Amino acid sequence: MLLASVNLNKRLGATSARSRLASWLREHRVHAMLAQEPFKPVDRTPPTLPGFTFAGGDGHLAAWISENLAPPQVTSPKPWLLRIELDWLAVYQVHLNAYTAASRTAQLAELTVLAAAENDRPLLICGDFNLAPRPEDGLFGEETSSFTTETERGHLRSLIQTAGLTDTTADQPPAFTFERLVSNQLSRFRCDLALLSDHLTLATTVTADTSVRTGPQAFTDHSALLIDVPVTLDNAEPHDVLFSLNELISDGPTSSAKREYQPHKTAMSRQTPSPASQAVTRHLTGPLGVRSLLDHGCGRGADVAHYRSTGLDADGFDPHDAFGWPRPERTGFDLVTSAFVLNVLPDPWQRIQALKDAASFTRPGGHIVVVTRSAEEIAKAAADGGWTAHHDGFWSSKSKGTFQRGIDADEIIALARKAGLVPAADTPVLPLPGVCHTVLFKPQT
Known part of the structure; x- marks a missing residue:
């Protein structure tokens, strides 16, 4: 299934931005939308996304799921973290503090503890980290930015090593996901990240789409990450029936019931x-x-x-x-x-x-x-x-x-x-x- 992770910079409340986002989601056939800073104020009723069901969160972090898929379990262990259960895959959607290195360092330390508590469950941590993982990932003008400290980078490396993750967009040269003029200097960062359990990298594709912030149909100022993970979710149940046909039909082509895996049926009967x-x-x-x-x-x-x-x-x-x-x-x-x-x-x-x-x-x-x-x-x-x-x-x-x-x-x-x-x-x-x-x-x- 295809996940989109993007910082919307509180723009989802605007009709024009919401319309362009909906078109982009349809064009790319996105199944789950994971948004940082989607709308303001944070406690308002979530805006409707055509074709999607709101799965959980608030104006700081939120998730939507395609309306034809069963909504996943979404919890908020921390104000800056949503945990989303996509069948066997645990997804952490994060938005780390944008203002102080000390806060980001503390959040990275908490992430490391939470990831270790997953007990090696396959894990994806995505969102806006508000830091440059490597010096070359953050530039101010043509010089290395001093925004990210080496202490932060050390805690990020510890998270990656402890949880067995891969920084999936760590290309050379870096593809910056955020650019802004500050004091007449161009500030560029690769701060929107997707950290993935290393054994999943061969089966997962992650790409950064800059058109959402630079093209004629742009609806935010961050690049979106498109993350194609090898997960198949159950279909949503219809809400307008008295009972589910899946209770009566065990294996029809339109059945959305969660199938029972029976690996023992692959065992061969051997005489030798x-x-x-x-x-x-x-x-x-x-x-x-x-x-x-x-x-x-x-x-x-x-x-x-x-x-x-x-x-x-x-x-x-x-x-x-x-x-x-x-x-x-x-x-x-x-x-x-x-x-x-x-x-x-x-x-x-x-x-x-x-x-x-x-x-x-x-x-x-x-x-x-x-x-x-x-x-x-x-x-x-x-x-x-x-x-x-x-x-x-x-x-x-x-x-x-x-x-x-x-x-x-x-x-x-x-x-x-x-x-x-x-x-x-x-x-x-x-x-x-x-x-x-x-x-x-x-x-x-």
Whole structure:
């Protein structure tokens, strides 16, 4: 879905500016409008945006959602911060203090604490930060502006590092999002930012649109950020019916009911061990000195039987109760395998949680092997099968509730770092053509 983040400089109350904004939103097919300083006074009734529903906020920070989408949960943890729940993605919309560096520094410190409390949930922090992240991002005339202090930049770097974020518009040379004449000198800043969980950067596009402040249809003095995130929201329910048809229809083409994911339906019924499990025992367990092994997400357990047949102290776990592999009481396994689990989970947050859970069974100094279907394979299967796009992947079967995303090694590693895991050094490469795999290491501390 496409988000627009822009400082409207209190202009939404003007009919002409509101009309030009509405045209711009339609032209770009924006799904959610996140506005800083949208109108004044801050406690007035929010102006109507054609095609959108007001989701929450006030004249300092506000959010609108396309009228055909279910409104997200919007809360205001701080006067300068809105938290918006877009399914699995937490969005922080911010407007930091425009007047004092001390206030911005304190707000950045609070942001760092709040982001850490998300417990590695995928995160987007966007809005007007009122600072230049790097010296070259703020100029007064042709000289570096002194408006932003190094203390502020240090706190911003701490936020980015602590929360595992990427400054998505940090191009060289910088694209300034705000320009104004001050004392006959041009003041230029890249202050409208989109900080994104680093493992989402490959699936997200962020662009700055200067036409909203410089073109003939301009409606503000800041550039807008267009942020295309891999999130699929539910459709809005009609308000003029006595009951929802979705209570009666479980899988019709017009159904807007939230579908139940059923990843267990992707599990194969095997009579023989999988190629992945055979590669693990032939090429990995010996060199790593593995004696105990857990197959995490083992399905019906054919691979567990294979591991046991080779003399390993092996167990299995699958959260689908009908498969009959309950959660083991023991931990401290030398090796945990996760084969074709991450690619059937419908969002990055669930994948991180699955990796954290797998890591909880692994002894410090132990290893985890992750095997996934590749991005190339899934792209081909989706094209051949006419799969419907959903979040960052596809419904492989809407009626079954099964999802697939191709995940390459770099993405596995990015997700694994969120779970406290790192790539293992000097481990054999498994001969698994057509799929991706990574051997991970659980540090001692």
